[in-house]
Amino acid sequence: MAKKYCFVLNEETKEVRLGAGVDDEYYASIGMKLREVEQAYNGNWYLKGYAPVKPAPTVQEQVQALEAQTGLTRTLRELVLAENSGASDYVKQQAQEIETLAAPLREAEQ
Numbered sequence: 001m002a003k004k005y006c007f008v009l010n011e012e013t014k015e016v017r018l019g020a021g022v023d024d025e026y027y028a029s030i031g032m033k034l035r036e037v038e039q040a041y042n043g044n045w046y047l048k049g050y051a052p053v054k055p056a057p058t059v060q061e062q063v064q065a066l067e068a069q070t071g072l073t074r075t076l077r078e079l080v081l082a083e084n085s086g087a088s089d090y091v092k093q094q095a096q097e098i099e100t101l102a103a104p105l106r107e108a109e110q
């Protein structure tokens with residue numbers, strides 16, 4: 001948390017515009033006030049206590065991240081999890097974890 005000169009842009013969200021630089025006298029002369037502010041995950045600044053937190057990733061975002069991380073797309077997971085696939089237990093475990101996470105998404109598609 002830091003104290004900076006700012007204008008409140010939105011009374012509802014408490015988003016602020018900061019004074020850029022170090023001319024405190026100028027900021028005060030144009031009506032900016034020295035307030036405690038904090039930066040949110042999205043890069044915007046808010047009065048202390050009002051910065052929104054990053055929402056938890058959706059199941060779809062989690063599946064996409066795991067697919068990108070492991071390279072185990074849905075098609076590859078089906079091959080890996082097929083009987084006698086020859087994939088290692090580690091790869092099978094990773095594929096199964098993603099499949100378990102993705103199961104509700106497939107139910108919603110039907």
